[in-house]
Amino acid sequence: MKEKTNDLRINGMGTASGGRYDRVDINGVSGVNGDLECQDFNANGKVKINGAIRSGTVYVEGLSTVKGNVQAQRINIHGKMEIEGDVTFQEIRVDGKTRVSGRASGEEADIRGNFHVEGDCDAEVFSLQGGFTVGGLLNAGKIEIHIHDGCQAKEIGGEHIRVRKIAHGPKFWGALLPFGHYLTTDSVEGDDIHLEYTKARVVRGNNVTIGPGCEIDLVEYRGQYRLDQGAKVGESRQL
Template sequence: MEMRKKETREVNTMETKKVIGDLVINGNGSTAGGTFAKVRLNGNGKVHGDVECEDFETNGSSKIEGNVTATKAVINGSSKFVGDVTTGNFLINGSAAIDGELAFEKLEVKGASKVTKGVRGEKLVVEGLLKAGGDCEVEEAFFQGSFTIDGLLNADKIEVSLHGRSYAKEIGGETISVRKGSTTLGLDKLFKVLSRELTVDVIEGDVIELEYTKAKVVRGNTIKIGLGCDIDLVEYKDQLQTNKSANVGESRKMD
């Protein structure tokens, strides 16, 4: 079966440029951008212009009005980026709002993140909330929480543990698993969960296992439709298993 393939893209971080030292703001302060070894924004810091550095960390509330390129980035608190963000390892412990595109090697979201445009990288781990205004293209994606992706979620491997409502316009990958999340993790209290469900227009993959998913079309080689699913059309090539309690409008075996 012909599958949609994502582009292979590399995440470029620091280029060889003149480093002018470290940038540190403690308390309230603002400064121009530049190329640094380390950036530390502690308190209420604002940077006007592009920033390039090896190590980027914010603690408190910060705003960067420009593009950020870093080998490593950590957000503790609340940060707003007016521009694109390109990192190697990116850890979000609080909240991050990115008015642009986000590229990374590994992204861990343990709070809330909002990206107005596309998200791309190698490994994505979400233990909170992710909102993306464009496509999300990664090698591996692991969700324990909630997400809203206005475009395509595309990865070789996708594992979703539902806590709250999640949405993607389309999902494509080799192996796709969607299950109801465990209540023992305490994430349901964080999201004030009323229901746990994934809503998506189209899911396409090689091996697909779904629970509590509402979709118009599910298409793949081997498909398992489990508890809480409401699917308009299932198209499968090799094997289809459907839970008796699931609602499937129509199923077709493809040649």
């Protein structure tokens, strides 16, 4: 027999204790002391969780701070979320800013804004329009990055890697973007690689395209290699 759990609702200002709940709804300036385990977690306003969250879904509007790990099947962030631990997900969608002090791992990450991960970031699909920082390895089967802000990772690895300056719109929009917005990384390694406005020490792959704005020390490729006249490559060699 399934154990029955109650809902937790906070409106306005207040605090509550952690525990097991069916649904958690927090609205206003509120907090929870202790770990939370629930089916649905919804926060709207300025919310602080002094513990970890384990939930089926996590939905955040406003500013939420979690002093622990976050584990959920689906995470939707509209605003800002700070996670002082690891985040594990099946699907995460960010429209705003998210900071993770640990590592991020899951199936699909769809970011529209800024994504900061101090450790590694692993996903099957990583799609971003905006800026990001990954302190360790960014690893995904498919990586799509549209640069609108500073982008940085220690290393990048994947099967299909595509980095562009803008996502869509007229070509002259590129002139309106700040010149300092690049993807900076020590190395990029994958199967099919297309890079624009990327600064890297080493790029290694099967089919490699080095597009405009790139500054690469070394390119190693096995199949096709294309170099844009607006890119700078110190050395290239076929493996």
